[in-house]
Amino acid sequence: RKEVEQDPGPFNVPEGATVAFNCTYSNSASQSFFWYRQDCRKEPKLLMSVYSSGNEDGRFTAQLNRASQYISLLIRDSKLSDSATYLCVVRGGTNAGKSTFGDGTTLTVKP
Amino acid sequence: DGGITQSPKYLFRKEGQNVTLSCEQNLNHDAMYWYRQDPGQGLRLIYYSQIVNDFQKGDIAEGYSVSREKKESFPLTVTSAQKNPTAFYLCASNTGIGRDSPLHFGNGTRLTVT
Numbered sequence: 001r002k003e004v005e006q007d008p009g010p011f012n013v014p015e016g017a018t019v020a021f022n023c024t025y026s027n028s029a030s031q032s033f034f035w036y037r038q039d040c041r042k043e044p045k046l047l048m049s050v051y052s053s054g055n056e057d058g059r060f061t062a063q064l065n066r067a068s069q070y071i072s073l074l075i076r077d078s079k080l081s082d083s084a085t086y087l088c089v090v091r092g093g094t095n096a097g098k099s100t101f102g103d104g105t106t107l108t109v110k111p
Numbered sequence: 112d113g114g115i116t117q118s119p120k121y122l123f124r125k126e127g128q129n130v131t132l133s134c135e136q137n138l139n140h141d142a143m144y145w146y147r148q149d150p151g152q153g154l155r156l157i158y159y160s161q162i163v164n165d166f167q168k169g170d171i172a173e174g175y176s177v178s179r180e181k182k183e184s185f186p187l188t189v190t191s192a193q194k195n196p197t198a199f200y201l202c203a204s205n206t207g208i209g210r211d212s213p214l215h216f217g218n219g220t221r222l223t224v225t
Contacts (some may be wrong), residue, residue, distance in 0.1 A: 023208035034213050043201055043216040087153060097142060097161050099214055
């Protein structure tokens, strides 16, 4: 079983739709959680950190459920420019410095 | 502007040759990392360094070597022992193991070995 698992998709949605991605992690001692966005053949870029209380940044909402060991990303009012691969990242536990990436979920927003 | 610079962007080598990928950061970050990404897959950790003159193996260190002689620099050598070296290599840094310390990435090096 992978340490961090994501539904690979692809998710194909129309503009304006709401879409949600989930990510599960196996290490209950994990302490830090992030969502990254990666465009085709580019480096990943930080989208947002994920906090226990949940956090929002414009159209994006991230939530953490420690009891069930999953994090989620909700995108409202999807734009064409949201098309990308979204990577879930988990860090901490026995090796505090190590970040583990999920394989990513691909989103395509269509007109 | 502060950031992470990887060079070159594209690199071509013959099988059996060692090759060194450059990574330099001017963010004053203590920790630096090397990841490898294969098509359709996530990032896998090769090596990381939390402080100068110290580094640890990641999940796929075999066939790779690193050095951390300066805070700003963390070069990765892909040796001839690496069985399948063709991949997208990403260097990253952060301030360390702090809770809210996300990784910042360079723009990557695409290595092709034939």
